[in-house]
Amino acid sequence: MPELPEVETIRRGLEDVLVGREFLGAEVLWGKSLVCEGVDVDDLRGCEVLAVERRGKFLVMRFSSGFVVTVHLRMSGRLIAEEDGGELPFERVRMRFSGGLNLKFCDMRKFGRVWVSSAEEYEKLTGIWKLGPEPLLGDVGAEVFEGKRGAVKKVLLDQTVLAGVGNIYADEACFYAGVRPDARMEKLSRGQLEKLFEGVVVALKQGIRNRGTSISDFEDAFGGKGKNQELLYVYGRGGKECLKCGGVLERGKVAGRTTVWCEVCQGEVQGKLEF
DNA sequence: CCCCTATCCTGAGGGC
């Protein structure tokens, strides 16, 4: 479910309520959801939350004494911060903080993870070390796609190329750029690569501005819904009319993932982006 | 090297 904009939405919510709180303890309701490396989760008792950061689709919580808690929501994970002590559906890990605040990691499909480690270990433990650059920092551009081979969508989903893009925003970025998701990256012109990068940035920023895409049931840190699902051009709209040209949107598999695109609008670069 | 599939899991929704 969650891609960069959804994780960023959660991060902002958690930053507001978590920084400065003291960690009191954790309850593990499903053992595989919590992975500790060289640390026991009880070691964090008494530590203070210093910062809530995001790297790609990972959420990184920094604690005093050099501890780090990293979360990846994968397909169905959610992080809910609330004072209510009741057990939520599919709750897997609960972290208790001062002031009665509980951080509840819920994950129906159990693919998500919460890692506890030292600040020195967390990148290696979680795989964050191999992520590509952040798309929204403004320090990289279309050059990240240069020399990459294979379907455009496959490259967009490759977290080592660029961190944070998933299925929804990959399809939207291709539409914005006027590029077919099954086009070969190595055959795109420099201009098309720039359009594609710009498309990624536009799609992600719009997602953040609208507090995420609540397609199945994405929720922010307080159970609120995003509204980006109302602003998607292609994702989830296979067989429906293209909002730009009125034609019928195609649906198929690219890079093993359900993909939607417009044969007319994504045949070639259409000129300057107007989104 | 490239692409596809299976796998980790569970529930929703469609077809019959």
Added chain:
DNA sequence: TGCCCTCAGGATAGGG
């Protein structure tokens, strides 16, 4: 109503 099948936004290992 109920059963069975397919599908789902992530990531990675392994096979052809």
